[in-house]
Amino acid sequence: MPTVTIKDVARESGVNISTVSRALSGAYGVHGKTRERVLAAAAKLKYRPNRVARAMVTGRSHTLALIISDIRNPFFAELARGAEDAARAGGCDLVLCNSDLDAEKQMDYVQSLLEKRVDGIMMNSVAELSAAQQSQLASCGVPIVLLNRGGSARAFSTVTVDNRAGGQLAAQYLIQLGHRRVAHLTGPRRHGNMTDRALGFVSAMKAARPAGQVTVIHGQNSFSGGYEMARRLFRDNPRVTAVFTANDAMAFGALRAAMEAGRSVPGDVSLIGFDNVELATVVHPPLTTIHQPKYEIGQAAVSMLLRHVRAEGRPVPERLVLGVELIERQSCRRLKE
Amino acid sequence: MPTVTIKDVARESGVNISTVSRALSGAYGVHGKTRERVLAAAAKLKYRPNRVARAMVTGRSHTLALIISDIRNPFFAELARGAEDAARAGGCDLVLCNSDLDAEKQMDYVQSLLEKRVDGIMMNSVAELSAAQQSQLASCGVPIVLLNRGGSARAFSTVTVDNRAGGQLAAQYLIQLGHRRVAHLTGPRRHGNMTDRALGFVSAMKAARPAGQVTVIHGQNSFSGGYEMARRLFRDNPRVTAVFTANDAMAFGALRAAMEAGRSVPGDVSLIGFDNVELATVVHPPLTTIHQPKYEIGQAAVSMLLRHVRAEGRPVPERLVLGVELIERQSCRRLKE
């Protein structure tokens, strides 16, 4: 309780505080004997270095931040776990921020994190950032890696999956099963990753022979968002034979809506999701979906970030794009002609 | 980029740094005019206070930590969200730690967090802590609130739900449906909360007329843990008519195992979970479960923690226990005599 500092250790071991500092940091330039004495004293006193003091002088806080929309989305939970494991392995703590896809909240977080001198920030930035925001972020002094493509300016490092290819995969699968009148349930407009998914899906669908018709609906990218959109869809647009949701959470919501509307999946309508969260195997029917490597995204993001942190100076933006794949389960069926 | 400090603001506005400090912290004792000048200078220079410097002198880092077993468990994700929202509302950051129910990893985290001078820690401590660990934690100098009952020593503040009552609720429900040969799938031995759930369940089951027989199986408290245990159970103990899992994730695993084993739920076996995570409504069949207020637990934990932090001195341990309730859906059925 009576906080013991490096001074106490110095007194106890009869050396100067700078010697203690060196001995403790395992640096060279300290006699074996002295070092042992210091270590013993530190142990005896139960000395615990004060990392905020250290951070102040070194300028490195050994803290990383992860700004996501909502940790309750299993996709982000998995990603966060990958990030936390990697951060810990790299000697850093991870502070978690939920932005709810709210641009203002997101910038507030960044501001606050900068004041706290975090060493780096990972974020799935809301929509495309305004030019002002972009430059503000780019020149904020700490490395940032985006979890989505970084808008027009190539100023940011990013780690993403190939969202566009994912959308195409979903479309091609549905096309091949004979679906042409389909819907795509997605998140808010200008949500980076989801926009790409939609792009890939719609373009592939249009390119089919005969061409498909796709209704795109925007809403909340959550369970309840999916539920709401699907409810409206089934009511207003009952002739749709398949729906592709921009994530699994929305697919679960759609599943729920289908159940309540008395529409069988895949009997009456086929459903395909995106993410491949663990629970996709246990819903009924098991959900066909596009798999993305969630844990690995988090991991890769921190290792890229850590590399930038250690590199000093303004880092050269890097971009890593990971692959996706179609996981076929039982929520889609072939359309009889 | 060329970090602007309070000194720069002082120079720019022609006053002393302490005046800047006062003006910025909104404290009294500074002339309106002067204050405006300072604020203007700060804005012009885009001054951002260095919170680690501030933390060093004030001794408050405005950082809270949450140590849980795994954020991928939707229960913890929801809890973490409640905690983060409350922390943010209280002006604090939240660092996330995944301990995997590993006692050593958990103590490592605590150690590291203490060095970082977090203001408080929330943790769902693994099992009962050893006496040594308990006293180490109790006297570590920062407030701790446990997310489970705190072992024998009443030295810790806790926020929990009434796990025992939850177990009883599950048992009574099953009893009333006529089940007497049941199983309970739970987590590792000595997991605080789950132990209480088991206690309540088993005792209520035994107290039934005629008394029930309950097989208790310990394993990993995860989707795959539930899956494994259920697989073994269905193979070795096929006459069981109902199973109660200590959380929903395990119930989902059990559902999966049942599906693969060709056993219908609730046709062949009834299933009841614990947590009431969002997805419990969308699995097939919708899961009957014991609801606990996850978000509120996280929220309550930080507000208790913040209260302790602000109270200074060794806080008086408080204990908050929240209620649970049975949510009846479609995974259990009445046993025909």
Place this chain on the structure above:
DNA sequence: CTGAAAGCGCTAACAG
């Protein structure tokens, strides 16, 4: 190899 001293950026008495 070790000690002395100068800060990191900020707050908090203590004087004016």
Place this chain on the structure above:
DNA sequence: CTGTTAGCGCTTTCAG
């Protein structure tokens, strides 16, 4: 109301 002066606990030159 404002300026001076000490530090917070640690790292890091710079001299021995």
